[in-house]
Amino acid sequence: MLTQLTALTLLPAFCLSSLLRPRQIDTSAHCGQWDTVPAGSQYTVLLDQWGASGASSGSDCARLTSVNGNMVAWETNWTWTGGSGVKSFTNIQLDDGLNKQLSNIKSMPTTWDWSQATSGKIVADVAYDLFTASTPGGANANEIMIWLANFNAGPISSAYGADGQPVPVASNVQLAGQTWNLYSGSNGANNVFSFLPASGNAITSFSGDVNGFLKYLTTNEGLSTSQYLVTAQAGTEATSGTATLTTSKYSLSIN
Template structure:
């Protein structure tokens, strides 16, 4: 049901590697390890992720739920810059270019979301604060990566969620109800992993599962 992409798309902005190994797969539950080490530059070097191959390509209005479960841990050496996040994309049709990116960050290690607004302290400014979804309170950020409009949900209190269990469709439904995301858009991509910028870390997903229903 999944493909693991090492996806070292920004590797030329620094030096290092990211590698991944699958430990087990049972039904829709996968266990894997991602070791990465990057130096140089402030841009993301890799987004090593688990990509869902089944159930995508549906119109948002036709999706009832996207149950996801993710238990993970991480060890790191020194200071790292990275996140741990779900990454969803939507497009006007199943084969069209992606127009929207929806990120749900379950951890933030000295990184920051894409934002159209920044405060005088240089930190991104959320467009909405304290949105309750999937049993947690979130701040929502909005910006552009040059190709897509990006919505990023980060925990309001900055806490990590090392054991996430919830419906990712709750985040989509919030955006269609409140932020102008059209229900006629198609869900093209569901991924999860670590956007790594710099540092040395070993990320272990002991159990990860997601389905689109």
């Protein structure tokens, strides 16, 4: 019986070199409104510039910098002027393990280390963005956001105080080793739940179980465990200003 090493040595030289050569990734900059860039077998970089028409000028570009197993790194450069709404949500999308009923998800471990350089005042957030639906691959019914940073932006909320600030439906919620305020409202198409750091400070190095946030919502906020997780993304919602978001390490999986 051939050993694995012997079998490899019998392969033609060009086949052997292909097996041993690291898988190439596209590290060039992409700036198209709906460009997509494969990032290994688990992820895709999406240049989702869905609100670009609301800007008087601007651009948004992104590039992969590395893929190592289930760990990926990327960079986003954006600048937007004009309009009050979100212009883009350049993100890394998980493509593996989706369309699973919430009741069947055991864990969603994640790591996200990032930094951001800005020029002047910006309006943006850095966040996970999840969607659930009533059927696998179905229409979005609920959006769940986990904000790691809020730069002069604000979550969707059904209630606002006299000062014009959104009012949380739950405060000082302990999840994934951090303290959060939870906001709830509608974007006109589906329910939106947004967890924001209670301290107001950016969380630039985050590690935890995203499923804990889903379990909190099913236990306390009426999110049905029969819903299916159909989308899991992480990136920056950019409204105005100029910034470069650099992710040095990111991973997310569904078990």
